[in-house]
Amino acid sequence: MHIxxxxxxxxxxxxxxxxxxxxxDYPPVACKHAVAxxxxxxxxxxxxxxxxxxxxxxxxxxxxSISGTVTLICRLVSAELDSLRLDLVxxxxxxRVMWDNLPQPFLHQDDKLVIPVPAxxxxxxxxxxxxGGHPPRHGELFMGLVFRNRGPSPTDQLGQVVFNISQPSSxxxxxxxxxxxxxxxxxxxxxxxxxxxxxxxxxxxLLDEPVEDSWxxxxxxxxxxxxxxxxxVSIGEFVxxxxxCATEAGSLPLTTHVYPENAADAEVFFAPxxxxxxxxxxxxxxxxxxxxxxxxxxxxxGGAMEHQTSTSFGSSLISADGMFHNIIxxxxxxxxxxxxxxxxxxxxxxxxxxxxxxxxxxxxxxTEGHAAYLDFMDRIGPRRHxxxxxxxxxxxxxxxxxxxxxYDKGAWLLHMLRAELGDMAFFGFLRDxxxxxxxxxxxxxxxxxxxxxxxxxxxxxxxRPWLETxxxxxxxxxxxxxxxxxxxxxxxxxxxxxxxLFELRVPMQVVADGDTTLIHVxxxxxxxxxxLNRTIxxxxxxxxxxxxxxxxxxxxxxxxLAPPFPNPSADGDVELRYTLxxxxxxxxxxxxxxxRRLALWDLGSQSATADPRIWRWNGLDDRQRSLPSGVYWxxxxxxxxxxxxRITLTR
Numbered sequence: 001m002h003i004x005x006x007x008x009x010x011x012x013x014x015x016x017x018x019x020x021x022x023x024x025d026y027p028p029v030a031c032k033h034a035v036a037x038x039x040x041x042x043x044x045x046x047x048x049x050x051x052x053x054x055x056x057x058x059x060x061x062x063x064x065s066i067s068g069t070v071t072l073i074c075r076l077v078s079a080e081l082d083s084l085r086l087d088l089v090x091x092x093x094x095x096r097v098m099w100d101n102l103p104q105p106f107l108h109q110d111d112k113l114v115i116p117v118p119a120x121x122x123x124x125x126x127x128x129x130x131x132g133g134h135p136p137r138h139g140e141l142f143m144g145l146v147f148r149n150r151g152p153s154p155t156d157q158l159g160q161v162v163f164n165i166s167q168p169s170s171x172x173x174x175x176x177x178x179x180x181x182x183x184x185x186x187x188x189x190x191x192x193x194x195x196x197x198x199x200x201x202x203x204x205x206l207l208d209e210p211v212e213d214s215w216x217x218x219x220x221x222x223x224x225x226x227x228x229x230x231x232x233v234s235i236g237e238f239v240x241x242x243x244x245c246a247t248e249a250g251s252l253p254l255t256t257h258v259y260p261e262n263a264a265d266a267e268v269f270f271a272p273x274x275x276x277x278x279x280x281x282x283x284x285x286x287x288x289x290x291x292x293x294x295x296x297x298x299x300x301x302g303g304a305m306e307h308q309t310s311t312s313f314g315s316s317l318i319s320a321d322g323m324f325h326n327i328i329x330x331x332x333x334x335x336x337x338x339x340x341x342x343x344x345x346x347x348x349x350x351x352x353x354x355x356x357x358x359x360x361x362x363x364x365x366x367t368e369g370h371a372a373y374l375d376f377m378d379r380i381g382p383r384r385h386x387x388x389x390x391x392x393x394x395x396x397x398x399x400x401x402x403x404x405x406x407y408d409k410g411a412w413l414l415h416m417l418r419a420e421l422g423d424m425a426f427f428g429f430l431r432d433x434x435x436x437x438x439x440x441x442x443x444x445x446x447x448x449x450x451x452x453x454x455x456x457x458x459x460x461x462x463x464r465p466w467l468e469t470x471x472x473x474x475x476x477x478x479x480x481x482x483x484x485x486x487x488x489x490x491x492x493x494x495x496x497x498x499x500x501l502f503e504l505r506v507p508m509q510v511v512a513d514g515d516t517t518l519i520h521v522x523x524x525x526x527x528x529x530x531x532l533n534r535t536i537x538x539x540x541x542x543x544x545x546x547x548x549x550x551x552x553x554x555x556x557x558x559x560x561l562a563p564p565f566p567n568p569s570a571d572g573d574v575e576l577r578y579t580l581x582x583x584x585x586x587x588x589x590x591x592x593x594x595x596r597r598l599a600l601w602d603l604g605s606q607s608a609t610a611d612p613r614i615w616r617w618n619g620l621d622d623r624q625r626s627l628p629s630g631v632y633w634x635x636x637x638x639x640x641x642x643x644x645x646r647i648t649l650t651r
Contacts, residue, residue: 001167001334001353002327003141003303003402046085047078050178051124052186053228057175059193059235061160064147066092067132068192070176072185076123084127086113087172087179092133094176100126113176135174140400141165144173148300150236150259150315158261160197161236163299163312168346168401171228182344182441184225191233192217199235200257200297202226202310222309224289225440227342232307234297239263245274248281249290257297259315268320269328270296276329279366280336280359283427284434288340294332306334306356326360333359336434344441346401351442353402354395354410361411374545377415380408381548388472388548396444396467412548413466419546420462420505421454429454462503474498475506475523477541478554481579481612482531482562490536493554495527504547509540518543558582561636561643562612568648572619572627576634576645577612584608584639588615590622591633598627606638619649 050072057068074084088094089111097106097115100122107114115127138144143165151157164174172179190207191199195216203222211217238257245252254273258266277294281287287294295310298318304327305312311331317324337359338352357380365373382388385408392398392405395413418426433450444467451459465471474497479490494506504523509516512534521528541551562577580586586606590599599622603615617634620626629651636643 001165001303001305001402002330002356045077045182046178047076047081048084048178049075049077050183050185051075052188053177053231055175055187055189055231057189057191059162059191061147061162061194061197061235063134065132065134066145066174069128069130071126071128072177074125074127076117076121076125081117083117084115084125085178086115086129086176087111087169088113088129088131088176089136089138089173091136092131092174094129094131096128096130098126098128098130111172129176131176138173139166139170140168140402141170143301144170145233146301150300158259159237161234161259161300162193163234163236163301164232165299165301165303165305165312166229166231167305168229168349171231175228177228179228181227181229181342181346184227184342184440186222186225187231188219188221189231189233190217190219191235193235196237197235198238198257199233200238200295200310201233202231202308203292223291224308226308226339230306230308230339230342232297232305232310232312234299234312236298238298239266241267241270243274245277245294247278247290248286252277252287252290253293255293255295257295258318259298262298262315262318265318265320269318269322269325272322272325273328273332276332276363279363280329280333283359283362283430284333284336285431286435288336294335296328296331304331306331306338306352308339309335326363329360329363330356340440341434341442342440344443347397348442348444349398349401350395350406350410350413351444351447353406354413357407357411358414361415377412378545381412381545384408388550390470390472392470394468394470409466409548413463416466416546416548417451419507419544421451425454465500465502469500471498471500473502473504473547473549474552475504475541475549476552476554477508477539478556479536479539480556480560481535482577488535490532490534492521492530492532492536492539493527494521494523494530495554496523501526504549506549507542507544507546509543510536511538511540512536556581557641557643558639559584559636559641559643561634561645563645564617564634564647567646568650569619570650572617572649574617574619574647576615576617576636578615578636578638578643579610579612580606580608580638581610582608582639586636586638589635589637590617591635593631598632599623617647 052073054071057066059066090109094108097104099118104115135145145164148161149157150159150161169179171177187202189201192211192215193199195214199218201220203220206221207219209217239260240257242253242255245254256266256270289309292309296313297310298315299312301314302316303314317327333356334352337355343349343351361373361376364376389405389409395405395409398406429450433447448459448463476497477494479492481488481490506521506523508519508521510519521530558581560579564574564576586603588601589597591597601622629649632647632649634645
């Protein structure tokens with residue numbers, strides 16, 4: 001799904017009216033068990049699996065109503081199952097339930113339709129629900145089945161339209177189903193509508209026949225299972241276009257159904273669809289629904305929705321200037337990431353939206369170059385989210401489900417994974433993940449496993465903080481200069497300051513003697529120290545922006561001490577270099593391995609300077625007595641600070 005920011009904010013704040021639910025009474029019947037209150041609890045399994053849905057519905061745009069029968073073929077998985085629990089809003093009225101062609105009692109309340117399992121029930125059952133009413137606006141996006149006029153204003157109406165947006169769980173706002181992403185089923189849908197209108201849905205058009213005066217019945221069907229939220233319909237007056245696209249599996253029909261006023265712009269706007277599809281095949285593998293088509297159908301809305309093989313596309317987005325071409329790529333990418341591979345739980349919705357958003361970025365990179373790609377990532381990252389998602393729910397537990405964090409932080413996680421793995425391994429991971437799933441459902445663990453195969457190591461600890469927390473890495477870096485036999489060289493210290501550790505690969509751009517070099521610091525613990533082996537003119541952290549992190553340069557310490565040289569020392573001729581950046585008295589002490597102070601040298605008051613001072617030790621204590629072989633510690637104090645270095649003396 002692609003939703004504009006105003007719609008997301010509206011969906012999060014809009015008030016909804018309470019509804020009064022009246023239970024349906026039914027007579028006693030022979031059941032395996034009595035209907036218990038606990039069965040009204042929402043869950044994903046429920047003890048049965050839906051094999052197929054057949055929707056036979058009459059949609060009346062004038063009355064804004066729906067009526068008809070939905071027939072399920074379901075497999076009773078649990079031997080202890082006493083009731084079939086379906087989802088259906090209480091605003092709609094159930095007239096009859098048939099179980100294997102026999103009337104069956106039911107309870108419909110609290111948006112649940114509970115059907116007792118007959119004592120004679122077989123493992124497979126055919127359940128037909130006849131119902132009707134006026135579908136309410138529903139869910140996070142306040143959608144469901146929507147009745148509108150496609151005109152730009154109430155005084156400029158161009159014709160009736162009906163369409164649905166059912167993500168995340170609003171399918172049951174207009175038809176009875178098991179409204180959960182973990183249960184996919186085959187779908188055949190028949191729509192009885194006024195003959196002045198057309199209807200587009202999932203899969204292929206099978207039949208269009210008159211049924212009565214001024215009405216016709218149109219049937220669509222798909223041979224690929226889908227969860228209820230990916231069942232889509234658009235009813236209105238359409239101009240249809242079709243053209244072939246060469247794919248890895250052969251020629252694929254592409255279709256568009258747009259409102260007449262959008263037809264001219266649509267020809268230009270949707271023209272790149274085939275190029276986008278073949279690009280996505282190159283990174284994610286073959287088109288996942290080769291027996292059908294890929295269609296794009298207009299709706300009266302400000303966003304788009306990846307209904308399987310038949311994306312719903314807001315008519316206001318269709319323009320000849322191609323401003324919203326990224327949405328075409330986004331919804332196309334969903335056919336792999338979201339439709340063919342559907343999250344098992346809504347908490348993993350980033351597997352749909354994050355991957356689709358990142359495919360937008362990859363398309364920008366392929367058509368406009370790497371600089372445009374980086375600008376795109378910056379726009380959906382630090383520019384749009386200056387707090388770097390610190391105030392959002394964790395990516396693996398978003399609330400609301402369709403918050404921008406699952407889109408933008410999800411894409412950024414993949415951007416950072418690309419920097420971690422390198423391009424060759426990353427694009428291998430992307431194709432492996434998209435084509436090697438064990439089932440048509442995925443969880444975050446599938447991504448972690450695929451990344452581990454690409455990296456050749458367990459990636460769980462790398463993913464965990466990005467998925468399970470909202471913590472932002474706070475990184476501090478500093479340089480200090482050391483002096484050895486080969487002259488001065490700088491040492492980079494990089495530290496994590498936030499609560500909890502991340503596994504980071506931090507790019508740092510270093511400038512030395514006019515040359516610029518990019519290095520990567522593996523920051524797996526709290527601190528990493530890198531000897532740069534040269535004198536550095538400047539450092540720029542994270543020049544490629546692969547990390548969601550804040551950076552700060554730590555001021556050089558007021559007092560610093562380079563390691564003694566040489567070390568070990570055979571004759572006691574040792575050089576200590578220290579730097580004092582604040583006027584202060586300075587003293588040096590010498591301790592043995594037992595912590596006893598063996599010597600104290602008062603160096604007096606000294607002025608601040610960025611250049612190191614040199615102090616030499618001759619292997620004697622402060623009373624000029626020779627010290628035996630052993631390990632000793634120099635302690636230098638000044639400006640309120642204390643620094644310790646170790647020396648080994650051999651005789």
